[in-house]
Amino acid sequence: YAMLLSLIFLIVLVAAIVGFVFRHEIKTNFESNLELALKDYNVTADRHSEAVDTIQRTLHCCGVQNYSDWERTEYFSQRGIPRSCCKNQNDCSEEELKDPNKAKLKVFVDGCFFLVTSTMESKMSVVAGISFGIACFQLVGIILSCCLSRYITNNQYEMV
Numbered sequence: 001y002a003m004l005l006s007l008i009f010l011i012v013l014v015a016a017i018v019g020f021v022f023r024h025e026i027k028t029n030f031e032s033n034l035e036l037a038l039k040d041y042n043v044t045a046d047r048h049s050e051a052v053d054t055i056q057r058t059l060h061c062c063g064v065q066n067y068s069d070w071e072r073t074e075y076f077s078q079r080g081i082p083r084s085c086c087k088n089q090n091d092c093s094e095e096e097l098k099d100p101n102k103a104k105l106k107v108f109v110d111g112c113f114f115l116v117t118s119t120m121e122s123k124m125s126v127v128a129g130i131s132f133g134i135a136c137f138q139l140v141g142i143i144l145s146c147c148l149s150r151y152i153t154n155n156q157y158e159m160v
Contacts, residue, residue: 002145009138016131031113034064041075041082053084059119060087061112069111071100081107 019026037048056062062085063069070081080097083089085107096102 002142002149005138005142005145009135009142012131012135012138016128027117030116031064034113034116035069038064038069038073041073053082055112055116056082056084056108059112059115060108061085061110061115062108063111064113065111067103067107067109067111068100 034052037052040046041049041052062081067081067085070076070085075082076098080094080099081103083092083097085103086092086097087106087108092106096106
């Protein structure tokens with residue numbers, strides 16, 4: 001049992017270290033994937049398009065750095081900025097969304113990349129605290145199982 005807990009403890013420890021070391025690469029990857037999702041955004045119920053819409057609605061943001069990122073997409077030339085960027089869904093017309101100057105008043109102007117990364121970083125302390133608590137329980141379990149195995153001798157085991 002102590003060996004199993006030790007193995008799980010080491011796996012969690014390695015995962016935490018790898019996550020901490022590669023956090024900048026994760027941010028860069030997320031930014032490039034978000035830019036790619038904007039570029040390939042379409043009206044059909046595509047997984048990436050739905051993810052972009054969900055992020056924009058939930059975090060009240062638009063685009064990667066700001067709402068003007070949409071101007072460089074094919075979707076913008078056809079339909080304008082997506083409705084998921086609108087502050088009020090009922091107050092956005094397609095005509096306003098096609099004009100960046102009018103859209104600025106109707107859509108969220110902040111980009112999603114900064115909001116997503118700052119949200120993740122703010123939640124990391126909670127995740128780290130929970131992980132630390134679980135690791136403490138695992139260490140206590142390892143110590144207690146080692147103590148128990150030390151006190152059980154072959155003779156006592158046979159009597160039980």
